[in-house]
Amino acid sequence: MTIDDLTEMDVSQNDLEGNISFSSKTICKLERLIFSGNVFESNNMLNGTIPPGLANFSSLKRLVLSHNNLSDSIPEFFVASNLLYIDLSFNKRNGQIPQTVGNIVNLTMINLYMNKLDGPIPRQIENLSNLQLLNLFNNNLYGPLPFELSEGHRLFALDLRFNSFNGTISTNFENLSHLSQLILQENDFSCSSEETSWEGPMNMIMNFLLLLLLAIFQLSNALNSDGTALLALSSNLILSQSVNSTWNSLDPSPCRWAGISCDKSGYATSIVLPALRISSSLGKEIVLLIRLKELNLAANDLSGLFPQN
Template identity: 35%
Template sequence: MGLVFCCWLFLLLTLVSSAWSLSSDGLTLLALSKNLTLPSSIGSDWNASDSTPCKWNGVRCNSRDRVISLNLSSSGISGSLGPQIGHLKYLRTLVLTKNKVSGSIPPELGNCSMLDHLDLTDNFLSGEIPASLGNLKELSYISLGFNSLSGTIPEELFKNQLLVEVYLHYNNLSGSIPSTIGEMTSLRFLWLHENMLSGVLPDSVGNCTNLEEVYLLDNQLSGALPKTLGEIKGLKIFDATNNSFTGEIPFSFQNCKLEIFILSFNLISGEIPSWLGSCSGLEQLGFVENSLSGHIRASVGLLKNLTYLLLSHNSLSGPIPPEVGVNSRLKWIYLDNNDLVGEIPPNICSRQALRILDLAYNRLNGSIPSGICNCPSLERLILRENNLSGSNGFQ
């Protein structure tokens, strides 16, 4: 009986000793794994008998065996992210991209004060973005896109001067863009599209002078575009499709770096800005369904990198500038539903790139250029509701 008791006691002490031998970060990860369901290929590797978790799947440590990275991207993880995450004080990278993680983002994540890279993209997260994420002063990258997050964007999050990349797209976020956006002076990429954001784009965005990409499409934003956008000298992409922005385009660029500039499906008025003619790198220009007036500038037709010219459903008048036909890269030309007059430029389809030409519902006259017949790449030609003469086979 005594021998049995001694064996049992030895086994118990061995188990307790094993549990005690695992570092605090390892114990935290095991606690997380109770709610964050891991597949067997990962879970079997997370062994409580190890002294540290530094060789566990998805885990990386520093020289002191403290966990600095947890990367379980595309690992088939489900369950929720528990509050224990806040105990990983040295964590710099947290990546759970493309899994099935649900529930809310725990406010305790804001205790990971050394966190630099946070990526929870493409999961089933819900609830609000915790204001405590504003405590992550070292954060330079945050991606929460493709989830079901709701509520407002915390002002605290947009006060971070080190944030370079912010991806909050494809969620259910509402409310306004925080005016504190101007404090993110290192910001280069801002993706807020496919949400339910309302209100104006704050004037303070002009303080984000390092911005390169701004995606605001498919929200409920309104008011005038801020003149301060002209302070962002290196802006390459600005897409605000499908909002309710009003008024004329008030900003300008002297040394334009724009590659994509799309304001389609808004309430923009006034003329096409003259400064667009200096945007030599512009590839996509879209103003579909606005209230633009005036002529299509010849300088727009001379943009050699332009592939998409989308100006449908406005009140543009005057002739189609012949310079449009000079561009060898234009694939789509949508000028329909305007008040354009004069003849179709004879060289408009002299290049092989053109695939779609829609000039319907204007007041164009004269004959249909014979060169259209010799445009091998052309897939759609729409000329109806004009005053054109020539073969009706093209109508």
């Protein structure tokens, strides 16, 4: 076997130094790249920039470079890549979210929180019809929320807190029938609406009623906290097809998901998924399942550290 055949590279939680450098000619089959939480002698983290070509490896499906000291802007995505998951959180990335992110049509999860990104959310996000999670928490993003964001019919978690978004919250979000987490605190949204002739207190009452109806609509289709935690947990694992096909927000009850048993209140009490070739590391979301009594992941290919607490 040569490096030409490399499909997975996980060097998280090490003491790597320097910049990231790859050639598509030598790792053309790479599907998973995980560099999270490394150490660089000056800033206690891996530093530098992401090579522009890295984002365009046609075979790459998961790109995890979180908890480092990566700077500069997010690379452009010039080709319709096969990326399913991007995690660049806890870095020092600046610049704007590139419009070419709309080329990654298979994306299901985007984690860009705790960076220094600015500018608006690109309208090309409407191309991401499979997107389930968008976390932009704690950046310097601004501008009104694009109407195109309401086209994400599979979106179940949207975290935009601690930015500078403004304008009104469109009632078109009622189209997001699977949305169970909408976090908008510490932004500059207003209660007024240019689409209605109501003024003063009546305008505020109408907007409040519209948002209340939206919340009721969402709750009727929402995952409970355990379902959200399990989905977040699955984002860091490679699951077998039999499991992956049932673990999704289209079914709001995690009790019907493969390997999950629940109590009468709908909270997970056991996860039993032995010998299914599940790989990667177990995420910290496991500690959110406070009623869990049994965890059976025997005879799989898990690696890394067990979550603390």
